[in-house]
Amino acid sequence: MRDxxxxxxxxxxxxxxxxxxxxxxxYQVLGFGSxxxxxxxxxxxxxxxxxxxxxxxxxxxSSGTFSVTAAAVDRPTAESSADYLVVGGGGGAGTGSNISAxxxxxxxxxxxxxxxxxxxxxxxxxxxPIAGGSAIEVTAQDYTITVGAGGAGGVQCGPFSAGFVGxxxxxxxxxxxxxxxxxxxxxxxxxxGDGGSGxxxxxKNSSVGSGNVPPVSPAQGFNGSAGSCAAGGGGGGAxxxxxxxxxxxxxxxxxxxxxxxxxxxTARGGGGGGAGKTTAGCxxxxxxGNGFSNGSNGxxxxxxxxxxxGGGGGGAxxxxxxxxxAGGNGGPGVVIVRYKFQ
Numbered sequence: 001m002r003d004x005x006x007x008x009x010x011x012x013x014x015x016x017x018x019x020x021x022x023x024x025x026x027y028q029v030l031g032f033g034s035x036x037x038x039x040x041x042x043x044x045x046x047x048x049x050x051x052x053x054x055x056x057x058x059x060x061x062s063s064g065t066f067s068v069t070a071a072a073v074d075r076p077t078a079e080s081s082a083d084y085l086v087v088g089g090g091g092g093a094g095t096g097s098n099i100s101a102x103x104x105x106x107x108x109x110x111x112x113x114x115x116x117x118x119x120x121x122x123x124x125x126x127x128x129p130i131a132g133g134s135a136i137e138v139t140a141q142d143y144t145i146t147v148g149a150g151g152a153g154g155v156q157c158g159p160f161s162a163g164f165v166g167x168x169x170x171x172x173x174x175x176x177x178x179x180x181x182x183x184x185x186x187x188x189x190x191x192x193g194d195g196g197s198g199x200x201x202x203x204k205n206s207s208v209g210s211g212n213v214p215p216v217s218p219a220q221g222f223n224g225s226a227g228s229c230a231a232g233g234g235g236g237g238a239x240x241x242x243x244x245x246x247x248x249x250x251x252x253x254x255x256x257x258x259x260x261x262x263x264x265x266t267a268r269g270g271g272g273g274g275a276g277k278t279t280a281g282c283x284x285x286x287x288x289g290n291g292f293s294n295g296s297n298g299x300x301x302x303x304x305x306x307x308x309x310g311g312g313g314g315g316a317x318x319x320x321x322x323x324x325x326a327g328g329n330g331g332p333g334v335v336i337v338r339y340k341f342q
Contacts, residue, residue, distance in 0.1 A: 041079065042339045043070035043139060046145070052263040055122045056341040059262055059334065061308045065336055066143040066174070081121040081135035082339040085261045085268075085326025087310035088112030088179040088196045088220075089148030090330025091209075091235060092166025092288070093272050093302045095156035096318035097188025097202065104163070104203030105301070106325075107232035108253050108272030108281060110211060112148055112310030112333045113179035113196025113220035114238035116259055122338045126265065128257035132218040132240060136175050138339070142218040145335050148172040148181050150305055153313045153327030156187075163187035163202070164327075166313060168195050172333040177284055179220055182312050182330055183209035185235055185272060188337045192233065197221030200233030200251055200274050200315065219267070225251040229279035232291065235312035237284040238269030238298030245281065250274030250293065253312055256286015261336050270307060273314030273330060280314070289328040291319055298312045305331030 046066040048057040058066055072080035091109030119127045121135035148170030156163045169181030183195030191207025192199030197220075198209025204227055211221035224241035225233035234242030237254025245251035253271030260266070268286030273281030275324040280293035287309025305311030305328065313328030 003017050011252040015254045019280060021233055031233055033255045039074045040070060040072065041075060041341050042068065042072050044068045050268045053124060054340055054342050055338055057166055057262050058337045060145045060147055061334055063146050066145050066212055068138050068140050069073035071138060071140045077122045079340045081137045082337050083117040083119055083122045083135045084174050084177060084262065085116045085259055085336040086172050086174050086177045086179045087122055087268050087333040088116050088172045089150045089169030089180030089333045090155040090201050090305040090310045090312040091169045091184045092151035092330050093185035093189040093313035093315040094165045094202055094232065094327050095154045095163040095316040095327050095329030096275055097163040103318055104230050105232040105250055105275030105277060106163055107185035107192055107200030107202050108188050108235035108315045109151060109166050109185040109312030109330045110182035110195050110197035110209055110224055110235040111221055111256060111269040111271045111288065111312050112182045114257055114269040115177055115179045115220050122340055124243035125260040128259045130218045139280045146171065148219040148333040150330030150332045151184060153302060153329050154187055155326045156318050157325065164315040165190060166327045168193055169330045172335055174335050176338065179330050180213060183224065185315050185327055192224040197254060197271055198224040198238035200224035200235050201227045202232050203227040203230050208233060222254050228276045228311040232274030232315040235271030236283045237286060242271050242312060245274055248277035249279040250276035250281030250291040252281045252286035252317060253284030255284045268309040272314045275302060275315035275317040281310060283314055287331050291315040292317050301326045302328035307331050
C-alpha cells in the first residue's frame with residue numbers, strides 16, 4: 001500500500017499511473033464479484049456415476065432419483081442441459097402351440113422403446129443414428145427415474161397346449177421422456193403385441209406387432225415379423241423391422257442402436273428371434289435373445305434379452321409331450337443422463 005500511495009501522489013506522471021492502477025484495481029474487484037460467486041456447472045447425484053473428460057454420466061439400471069442440487073449458473077444454454085438415453089424394457093416372447101399334429105413356434109418379443117438426445121449438451125461422443133429431439137434443461141430439483149422391467153416370457157406347461165403369449169415390457173422415463181415397453185411375442189398361431197418395438201407373430205399368423213406405439217419422433221422402434229408354417233416371427237428392433245420367417249425357420253430380431261453416451265460404444269434395443277422347427281431366429285444386435293429350435297420333436301426355452309439393453313426375449317418351440325417350454329424374458333431397460341460438470 002505504501003508504494004501504491006507514493007505512486008498515486010508523486011511527480012508529473014501521477015495522472016496516468018493513477019488511471020491505470022485505478023482501472024486495474026476496479027476490474028479485479030468486479031471480476032471477483034461476478035465470476036467467482038455466480039459461475040458454476042450442474043451438480044447432481046443418483047445412479048452409478050462415472051466421468052469421461054469434462055462430462056459426468058449417471059447410469060440407472062433400476063429405478064431411482066436423479067437429484068440436481070445446483071443448476072448451472074452463468075453458463076451457455078447447452079451447459080445447463082443434460083443429454084439422455086432412455087430405453088424401455090424388452091417384451092417377453094411367446095411359446096409354441098402343440099394342439100395339432102404339428103407344432104408351431106412362438107415369436108420373439110419386441111425391443112423396448114429407444115429414445116436418445118442428439119448429444120448437443122455433452123458432445124465428444126457418438127450418438128445412435130436415431131438420436132433426435134433436444135437435450136433437457138435441468139433445474140435444482142429431484143427427477144424420478146423409472147427403468148422398465150423386461151416382460152415375462154409365456155410358459156407352456158403340458159401337452160396339447162395352445163401356448164401362451166409373452167407380456168409387454170415396462171415403461172422407462174426421465175423428465176418429459178418416456179420410452180414404451182417392447183411388444184409381446186405371439187404364441188403359436190397368435191399375433192404379436194404393439195409397443196416400443198412390435199412383437200413377432202406366432203407360426204401361421206401374419207398379425208405382427210407394431211413399433212413406435214405410442215408414436216414419437218424420431219420413432220422409438222420398429223415392427224415385428226409374421227410367422228410361417230411351424231416358425232415364429234422375430235421382434236422389432238430400435239432401428240429396423242424384424243427379419244422374415246420362412247417355412248420352418250424363425251425370423252431374426254430387428255437390429256438395435258449403438259451409442260457411446262456412457263463412454264463406450266454399446267448396442268441396445270435388439271428384438272428377440274422367433275422359434276423355428278428347423279432353424280431358430282437370431283436375436284437382433286443390441287441384446288435381443290435367440291429363439292429356440294431342436295428339430296421336429298424339439299422343446300426348450302427361448303433366450304432372455306440382455307439385462308439393461310431393453311432386448312426382446314427369444315421365442316420357444318414345443319412338442320406334444322409334457323416337457324415344459326417357455327419364451328425368453330425381455331431384458332430390463334436403462335436410463336443414462338450425461339452433462340458437463342467442469
